[in-house]
Amino acid sequence: AQKVTQAQTEISVxxxxxxxxxxxxxxxxxTYYLFxxxxxxxxxxxxxxxxxxxxxxxxxxxxxxxxxxxxxxSFNFTITASQVVDSAVYFCALSEASGGSQGNLIFGKGxxxxxxx
Amino acid sequence: GAVVSQHPSRxxxxxxxxxxxxxxxxxxxxxxMFWYRQFPKQSLMLMATSNEGSKATYEQGVEKDKFLIxxxxxxxxxxxxxxxxxxxxxxxxxxxxxxxxxxxxxxxPGTRLTVT
Numbered sequence: 001a002q003k004v005t006q007a008q009t010e011i012s013v014x015x016x017x018x019x020x021x022x023x024x025x026x027x028x029x030x031t032y033y034l035f036x037x038x039x040x041x042x043x044x045x046x047x048x049x050x051x052x053x054x055x056x057x058x059x060x061x062x063x064x065x066x067x068x069x070x071x072x073x074s075f076n077f078t079i080t081a082s083q084v085v086d087s088a089v090y091f092c093a094l095s096e097a098s099g100g101s102q103g104n105l106i107f108g109k110g111x112x113x114x115x116x117x
Numbered sequence: 118g119a120v121v122s123q124h125p126s127r128x129x130x131x132x133x134x135x136x137x138x139x140x141x142x143x144x145x146x147x148x149x150m151f152w153y154r155q156f157p158k159q160s161l162m163l164m165a166t167s168n169e170g171s172k173a174t175y176e177q178g179v180e181k182d183k184f185l186i187x188x189x190x191x192x193x194x195x196x197x198x199x200x201x202x203x204x205x206x207x208x209x210x211x212x213x214x215x216x217x218x219x220x221x222x223x224x225x226p227g228t229r230l231t232v233t
Contacts, residue, residue, distance in 0.1 A: 037224075042226075043208055043210075043226070043227045043229065044224070044226040044227060045161075045210065045224040045227075047223075047224070050221075091160065091161070095222075102149055102166050102168075102174075102214070103149065103214050103222060104151050104163050104166055105151075105161075105163070105212075105222070106163075107160045107161045107162075108160065109159070109160045110160050
């Protein structure tokens with residue numbers, strides 16, 4: 001069965017600290033996609049990254065970086081030098097690519113990040 | 118990037134009435150649209166998957182007669198909450214998948230429904 005686990009419910013940091021949000025997934029598919037979304041208080045989901053299961057290269061985008069480790073089924077997200085504007089709920093999600101799947105996302109429970117000035 | 122709109126963004130209705138939420142893909146054709154529901158401080162849960170021109174597929178536990186989904190065109194899907202009750206109050210988010218793509222999908226801004 002497919003599942004996404006974000007063990008950290010809430011994290012609070014002080015501005016300029018680095019913070020890592022954990023994501024562990026379960027799937028039987030060999031082809032799948034992993035996502036991170038940011039949800040600010042307004043509610044709209046902001047797409048951050050998509051990674052397919054065959055691409056284990058880590059990615060860096062500005063202050064954001066992602067560490068994909070198939071061996072541990074993890075797709076962790078790090079924010080470097082956090083800012084108050086990073087405060088939001090962050091969701092990790094999985095989409096399977098098997099024949100029976102239409103590509104819907106399975107979301108983790110989310111991690112609420114609070115960055116204090 | 119591709120844009121998905123939802124209307125209305127907020128709606129307050131009385132218990133027992135019906136509410137229709139529209140989801141539109143503005144600059145692309147979406148063969149598949151998904152409807153998610155998010156209760157306060159919880160995650161997004163898939164309610165149903167709709168494919169243009171065919172009946173929607175509902176997730177277990179979602180009442181298809183209560184949550185009517187119509188995907189009449191490649192750019193529009195509607196979700197109608199019939200005989201709404203306070204427990205239906207939630208944030209409803211749609212997403213649209215580009216036809217034939219590698220599972221790229223785009224989310225609408227969401228509709229906050231409050232049933233009084």
